[in-house]
Amino acid sequence: MSRAFGDFQTPPELVECILQILGPIGQRWPRVLEPTCGIGNFISGLIGHSHPPREIRGYEINPSHVYEASARVGHNCKVSVRICESDVFRMSFRDVSWKCSGPLLVLGNPPWVTNAELGSMGSTNLPVKHNFRKLPGIAALTGASNFDLAESLVTKLLMELEQQRPTIALLCKTVVARNAWLFALKQGIPITRAEIRRIDAQKWFRAAVDACLLILQVGEGSRLSQAALYSELSSKQPEQLIADAVSNGISPVSEKISGVESSMRPGLVWRQGIKHNAASVMELSPDFENRLRNKSGDIVDVEKQFLYPLMKSSDLFHGRTSERSVIVPQKRVGEDTVRIRSVAPKLWAYLKKHRETFRKRKSSVFKGRPDYSIFGIGPYAFALYKVAIAGFYPIPRFRVVGPVNGRPVMLDDTCYYIACESQEQAEHLAEALNSPENLRFLESLVWKGSKRPITKALLQQIDRME
Incomplete structure (x- = not known):
């Protein structure tokens, strides 16, 4: 982990498992965006995939990571790959240029730390402050305004790429996945696929956190009112369907309480x-x-x-x-x-x-x-x-x-x-x-x-x- 930037590098074996779950990448998504590509493990996995995409765009704030990721791509790659040194919190994903068109997959493993943790380290890898959750001032005191960088990134991706109807597949803490899904629903973004697939963070990253692969697909038509929660990354059936309280409206207890004097x-x-x-x-x-x-x-x-x-x-x-x-x-x-x-x-x-x-x-x-x-x-x-x-x-x-x-x-x-x-x-x-x-x-x-x-x-x- 690069402590100053809050990132975990994704093991190639985990990358392979994730790509298998997503299926034939190139057939489904000719374009793949990785907003925090690190040393390029996901990009290497995509290039070596049996169905690689036609085009990959990777962004990374750490210059040494950019150098290593670029070196791993090589010169004989048949996939169009461009890796840029950039602070994704100070760029617009709407401005990313592509050679080809078609469905977009956003893939990767953004930082797992909070803005408060990075601030205490003196890191500059912080999002531009914006009260996108419309929290009251007291939230800063109670801790509600302290959020993971991954959550800030997912909400940024959803807002800036909504019109392109992307599929977002990111590793993150489970609480970040929940908040990102609820944010999308609250904003009226039409989510047509919502999966939270738990991973063994201790095994893959030696981190004692509840983590997962979040999959959100933005599509046409009506939104889903439930997210599927899987106990393991490769589980075939979800262990739980999480309801969207917003679409449920008034809960049953309200009527009972309304009947009380x-x-x-x-x-x-x-x-x-x-x-x-x-x-x-x-x-x-x-x-x-x-x-x-x-x-x-x-x-x-x-x-x-x-x-x-x-x-x-x-x-x-x-x-x-x-x-x-x-x-x-x-x-x-x-x-x-x-x-x-x-x-x-x-x-x-x-x-x-x-x-x-x-x-x-x-x-x-x-x-x-x-x-x-x-x-x-x-x-x-x-x-x-x-x-x-x-x-x-x-x-x-x-x-x-x-x-x-x-x-x-x-x-x-x-x-x-x-x-x-x-x-x-x-x-x-x-x-x-x-x-x-x-x-x-x-x-x-x-x-x-x-x-x-x-x-x-x-x-x-x-x-x-x-």
């Missing part, structure tokens, strides 16, 4: 649990003498008004009551924590003792905030009743979370919830959310094998009552 209906405002990134300090568990200890085993004696019961994804999913507690130093995001010094001196001394742990937190949500700040906190977090779901499990289960010893339960940032005004409201809402129709709807959207199958974006598809 308005005073009982909270409007489905999904919240994510609190984020502190300092579990070793903030999360406490009782020992056999019921004394609270942190993860280092130290006994912690702090003012009780800043301690709240804590539940995590595993607790929610399995319906367990947790004995853990969490320190909550703020009532809202950005609240000055200096007040703790006077109202809770023991807690202040404890936090100050572990100040270095908080300073080492890397997430941008804590930058410029008061000392010991947390995120995902507000009046909603202190609601006595919540309807919550675990983010780490692919099977959706909604549970009512009530107070423990009169104290509201806090959820960590692997959980999502709706704050409710009463136990009755929470039970009505949970019943609607756990209806067979709604669970089937959600299961059709869940991407099996994802690190976090349930997300806030997925849950927001449930209610379309605006």
Whole structure:
């Protein structure tokens, strides 16, 4: 891997497998574009293919890669090949010149790193910033604006080449494939083939990521409302058909919730649990003498008004009551924590003792905030009743979370919830959310094998009552 550019070179054996899946290349696509060709493994595979294309255009930002790829083509190649040193994020694919016409295949393996990772390396291999997903400003803080370069590249290809009706076949992270497909549908780009074929990234690249071959075909006519998810690269049948929530319209649960009295209906405002990134300090568990200890085993004696019961994804999913507690130093995001010094001196001394742990937190949500700040906190977090779901499990289960010893339960940032005004409201809402129709709807959207199958974006598809 060239770390400064974020690229993995594709092994020739994997190239061969991909070309076999795509079929007789030259018969289907006389033109092939590789936007990040690296040292030319895909180009070499295409040239040696039993049905090579007539024309190949390759682009690469790394000059040493361009030199090596060009040398591998040679002078006696019967395929018209042109390899250019270029930053694809600062060029237009509409301007690529071709000698021949016909269907276009976009093939390759774009960088797998994010813009934030490359920025931290000081790399210049970054896309021109454009809010193509129309994210709100808060997205920059929560991480939603941090995207893979591959995702930026796929969306650029879709927007600039749509009129040429290309077939795009790129190796990328599975989450990038999902986002690219949903982007195409949201933009109204007619996708007539959508496949996500998982690969063994550990085997091919020694990378511990969920990766795949994404195949998107832009065609004429109506779009597909499902993407086929294959468990392996060469699988004959998909293991799952992923539904497009946009085309499904209002989910079944909306009708059920609409039938509940308005005073009982909270409007489905999904919240994510609190984020502190300092579990070793903030999360406490009782020992056999019921004394609270942190993860280092130290006994912690702090003012009780800043301690709240804590539940995590595993607790929610399995319906367990947790004995853990969490320190909550703020009532809202950005609240000055200096007040703790006077109202809770023991807690202040404890936090100050572990100040270095908080300073080492890397997430941008804590930058410029008061000392010991947390995120995902507000009046909603202190609601006595919540309807919550675990983010780490692919099977959706909604549970009512009530107070423990009169104290509201806090959820960590692997959980999502709706704050409710009463136990009755929470039970009505949970019943609607756990209806067979709604669970089937959600299961059709869940991407099996994802690190976090349930997300806030997925849950927001449930209610379309605006």
